[in-house]
Amino acid sequence: MDPATLAKLLSPEGRALLAELPPYSAAGALALSTALHARGVDPDLLAAALTQSRLRARGAAKLGTRAAGMLFTPAGLEQATRLGVAQVHARRYAAAGSRLVADLGCGLGGDALALSELGVPVLAVEADATTAALAAENLRPFPSAVVRHGDALALDLPAEGVDAVFADPARRSGGRRIFDPTAYAPPLDAVLALRRQVPDLGVKVAPGIPYSALPADAHAQWVSVAGDVVEAGLWFGGLAPEGPGRSALVLAGERAAVLTERGDAEGAHEPGAPARAGAVRPPGQVLYEPDGAVIRAGLVARVAELLGAGLLSPDIAYLTGDSLVPTPFATAYRVLDQFPFALKPLRAYLRARDVGAVTIKKRGTAVEPEQLRRQLALKGSRPATIVLSRVAGRHSVLVVEPV
Template structure:
């Protein structure tokens, strides 16, 4: 039996009554108790089934952060599926954007374990979910069934380059961005390549979206696309290229979840560099990736502390959802001894270190500057550059 056939057989066994009962039994097994549980369970079940169930339990625990505990406990996963699937909140945002256009059907190409297909179906959209890997397609099919969405999701095992999408309103493509050696950074090394995905998007009846890595170079974005960078809870998750009715060609935006809050690019020139003022603003990662720091600077009436650093400063407090704000108390040249003395003098026991444009590691500075935390006060230190010179900015976070 081939390796693929073995994996399919093991997964099929999990879908039997015996397999599902075993999955329920191992749900609460802690990592440290797996060996004892495996020994006990092998008295009544095959070793292969026990191993598959314990593996699935581990994957479900990992997937809870992306899919929520309730869905994760019912869904099925592969290791790559957990790693590469879209976070449920991000998938729901994208599905809502399709739904707002009146899209009724989507061809989900490179569907993986079906995370985006689930979000689209929950938005009332009919989905053709396609993946060429037999096990991945089987998992996606099982997930549609587990979540009661089989009336809206059709899973097809096929090469996406050979699928006719003409009968669907929209196309969504999520090319694989990992190879045998890890992450793939060249868009033409995606599977399928970005150029193929763009052509598939342009051929969509009404609209299309391509999920790409957030580090995609801006020059690689086609002129016909609208580029959206998305963060969730402050963490940048992905970029999406929109086409057709969903796009304003050439537009750039940053979307912050939860919310959503959407910052649109206005083509502003780079902000001026100015002295550090009373307030410092750290733009959200999606804002930085989208090259929209100038829009934040305009909102807060500020400028940059350095021409190459995405920190905005101003003398006036203007809260914005697109950046975390800090009140700055000290602007110092980089000097560990001076910082250590200052922290001791101010009875600092909690030190948060952020860096941008500095080679010093935050943990290294924390260990040297605050070797024995004892004080009752907290301080945030920014390791950065001010007008080209290494600097330390001390301050406190402002309420969001």
Template structure:
């Protein structure tokens, strides 16, 4: 969206048209909808803009729930925006630290600022992109204690502000296409600036979960967060926002429940051994936080092979930090023999899980020529360095 499109969207006609549209339906005849709106006299550019916003609002419900129906978005801004539930956790951390005024530097469309304002924190939000800053201002209009600036993070006066939150831009949009920035050195604002602020005030920084761990300051708390099995962010907390004695944390959110595994440092891997009657796949946040060893020792488990994130045990255990499988049978690791074994069991639907083996599950599934009315799950991995294929069932 460019500046002219935003001005048109923010006009009374534009907002009435957007709010009056029916809920976005991906199966609807978009050409018919455009024609109808054009016959009603709406300019073609405005029609395209409001339909794009309607689509983004529908997509945003996964992150913002009902709030999405009254917000505006950019494609890149929505992609990077924090889920409202996680943003509430960020806001709560500032509040518990006694910080009442937060600088949200690089606020994007305003998701984190919204959560902060909702618990009555004062927020100075800044966004370098003019269109995105205007959208953030619109989204944050209901909150009187929020000021939105069109400014670079580096240029925001911080006098009287108690702490800073930064979500450096990790995506860029060119020619209507949004792409992820792979090199942390190209983030905006830079990580040097973000972490350097910690010399002046408590700081929290949101990064992608796959960020190179070498960039994490030694005195920071690094918390990886997963929601319903997907690792969504790495939060780096400095100063009084970092919890004493915690340098690594894995926060697992599933439904309404949240569980956390914490440690003072990366945990030492558990010993390796033969695969037992049960196999466990740690949550991605536990893997990213390198707390697999602690998880294993807490549950009497061991690693199936060095460097591979599967745990195994002879007795079942329940943990919010791992998905468990009962090992039913060992199958041949050789592809031809594996195909014969699955055909003999009349497996027509197959879930393939793998770690430590260079296999494309989709391509392998095609080559296996599955036929039958049975469904199954197999795990392709290594046991003490050797390739194995396991027939398993989820616990």
């Protein structure tokens, strides 16, 4: 968005137009555009407003009803923190008693908004001028939130009275994700160096961050939302009451459950009989698929202890046991059958049971689900779920059903 168009969008006329627009509808977008154009609405303003309407509709998946009153850029929305996760972040700062949080690389202001809603003052800094202007607009309802356009690392934190920092370095370039922490903007090492000024530091990083990049004094927490691993966070000082280590935060609707390396798992149910960590056992009556955040945090063995379960195969994140133990940290399936994997026997098995739609889950095998689905050529009327993995060193099929 060029500065002139941005100015039109933020003008009283632009705000009025945004408030007038109905909820976005792809089917009705052309008719709406034609009607507003015929009314004499400035073409650049009209295009910008309709783009915002479309982005607000997309943003609802991350930000809920708040998206309807926010302004976005496509890139900013892509990297924006989900509302539920931002609220978890904000609670760390509130619990630590933070008096002024510097939100460095604030993007469109999602995390600053969550902090402001808890009454935590925020100094938000953003290097991109357009994004900073949109963040300021998004944070207008909160006088305690200030947005600056500038270099986040140039801020004199102690002089500003900042006693806690949240940093969200850019992890995309040219539309591509950046996996190397040294290639973040700014680089992760430069962000971590801020601890010398302000010990209470939180950094949002990619969930695929290598363990070798984790500082020894960090509490690293991987976060999943409705089964999708969305980020990892590094927490230091008073923002990490758990102390150094790793944890997994699993969010599903209003439910939040935390699994740590030691101690009790918040939100977990009563554990089953403990299993030796890493123990491998034959398939039992129940198969557990650990949540992705649990896997990324390296806590599969911890879940096995809670469930009284064992590994289906070494180095493969499937667990199995003889009794069902409800848990937020894994999806449970009832095991119906098990046999070695081969195309013809599998096809015959499924056809004999009138299966027409098959859900294929896999770990530890090179089989491509879509290719296998075509090869099976099923035409039945019933659904089925199969799991392809290794059992006792052999490629195997487990026929399962969700519990």
